[in-house]
Amino acid sequence: MSGLVDSIRENYQRALDQIAGAAHRSNRDPEDVRLVVVTKSQPLEVVRSAIEAGVKILGENYPEEGVTKIQSMPAQSGVEWHMIGHVQSRKARLVADHFELLHSLDGLKLARRLDRFAAERGRVLSVLLEFNVGGEESKSGWEASDVSAWDAFLPDVSAVLDLPNLHVQGLMTMPPLGTVPEDSRRFFRSLRLLRDHLASLYPKADWRDLSMGTSADYTVAVEEGATLVRVGTAIVGERKYNPEKEA
Numbered sequence: 001m002s003g004l005v006d007s008i009r010e011n012y013q014r015a016l017d018q019i020a021g022a023a024h025r026s027n028r029d030p031e032d033v034r035l036v037v038v039t040k041s042q043p044l045e046v047v048r049s050a051i052e053a054g055v056k057i058l059g060e061n062y063p064e065e066g067v068t069k070i071q072s073m074p075a076q077s078g079v080e081w082h083m084i085g086h087v088q089s090r091k092a093r094l095v096a097d098h099f100e101l102l103h104s105l106d107g108l109k110l111a112r113r114l115d116r117f118a119a120e121r122g123r124v125l126s127v128l129l130e131f132n133v134g135g136e137e138s139k140s141g142w143e144a145s146d147v148s149a150w151d152a153f154l155p156d157v158s159a160v161l162d163l164p165n166l167h168v169q170g171l172m173t174m175p176p177l178g179t180v181p182e183d184s185r186r187f188f189r190s191l192r193l194l195r196d197h198l199a200s201l202y203p204k205a206d207w208r209d210l211s212m213g214t215s216a217d218y219t220v221a222v223e224e225g226a227t228l229v230r231v232g233t234a235i236v237g238e239r240k241y242n243p244e245k246e247a
Contacts, residue, residue, distance in 0.1 A: 004045065004046070004049040005052045005053050006053075007237075008046075008050050008053040008055070008235060008236055009053035009054060011234060011235040011236070012035075012037065012050075012053055012054065012055055012235050015035060015218070015231055015234060015235055016030075016035060018218075018219050019033050019035060019218070019219070019222055021219070022218075022220075022222035022223050023222055026223045026224075028222070028225075032227055033222055033226060033227055033229065034056075034057060034227065034228050034229075035056075035057065035231060036058070036059040036082055036084065036211075036228055036229065036230045036231070037050055037055045037057065037058055037059065037231060037232065037235050037236065038058075038059040038060075038084065038214075038231060038232030038236075039058050039060060039232065039236060040060055040061040040062065040065070040085070041061075042232075042236055042239060044069060044072055046236050046237075047069050047072075048073070050235075050236060051073065051077050051078075051079050055079065055235075056078075056080060057079065057080045057081075057082060058079050058080070058081055058082070059082045059083075059084040059103075059230055059232075060081065060082070060083060060084065060085070060099075061083075061084060061085030061086075062085060063083060063087060063091040063094035063095055064091070066081065066083060066094075066098070066099070067094050067097075080100045080101075081098065081099050081100055082099060082100060082101045082103060083095050083101070083103065083104065084103040084104060084172075084211075086106065086140045087102065087104060087105075087106075087110060089109055089110050089113050092110060092113040092114050092117055093113075093117045095114060095125070096114050096117035096118045096120075096123075096125050097117070097121060099125075100126065101127070101128070101169075102114070102125065102126070102127045102128065103127075103128045103130070103172040103228070104128070104130045104140065104141075105127040105128060105129055105160070105166075105168075106129075106130040106140040106141045106142065107142075107156070108156045108159055108160060111127070111160045111163060111166060112163065114127070114165075114166060115163040115164070115165045116165075118165035118166065119164070119165045123165070124164075124165050124166065124167050125166055125167070126166075126167045126169050127160075127166050127167065127168055127169070128168070128169065128170045128171055128172040128209060128228075129141075129142070129160065129168060129171050129172070130142070130171070130172045130173065130174075131143075131144040131171055131172070131191060131194060132144060132145065133145055133173050133175065133187045133190040133191055133194070134173075134174075134175050134176040134187055136176055139174060141172075141173065141174075142156065144191075144194055145190075147190075147193075150194065150197065157198065157202070158202075161202060161205050167206065168205055168206060168207075169206045169207070169208055169209050170195065170206070170207055170208055170209025170210055170211065170227070170228075171191055171194060171195050171198075171207070171211070172191075172210075172211035172212065172228075173187065173188075173190075173191045173211075173212050174212075174214075175187030175188065175212070175217075177216075178216075178217070181216060181220045182220060184213075184216075184220055184221070185220050185224060188210075188212050188213070188220065188221050188224035188225070189224050191210060192210060192224055192225045195207050208227065209227045209228055210225050210226050211226070211227070211228040211230065212224075212228075212229070213226045213230065213231075214229070214230050214231060214232070215231050215232060215233045215234035215235075218230075218231055218234075
């Protein structure tokens, strides 16, 4: 396993270096950007190797797969677990029970269930609001591709902000897949502008985070203000297996 640890450590450091370069290009502090290493569909060996390699935050797309991995790791591993994929309402309890941050809160119904389950656990769950800035029907999140229609989702945003056991701390998006990283820039910029708009409307809320950018375009995301980038393949390699899709 030492070879795998070394490989992940090298890739992880390379990604951190590239994040730092992108931050400097945009006059930002690299310390303001956190790297989430995505281990979706990776076996436990890869997760253990990533932790040994010094990875601080791991991101999972499927609640049940993520919980299995969390429970298989030592409690003192020191790693932070984020849920970054779409969450079905019936999986909300798993997220409220086991994850530090949900990147992909995409509706009021899910928010209310998460709030209830977090209350039962006696905790406050940190969440990011997911917005669809690319207008793709296949993508989750509140529709935000048309600036003139932004007012439509404000009642939902207000309702989520009022939930006592959720702490909104920013926004997340997944732009349309482009052929080059630069294709994503305008979508990242749109999310930043949306965040600034919401911050002006709800100044008492916490809008610190922008989760955007993956292996294909994370340096562009950092240049446009990302504070969380989600990088999997570039660090841990291609997925090793395909879990059954959660129905």
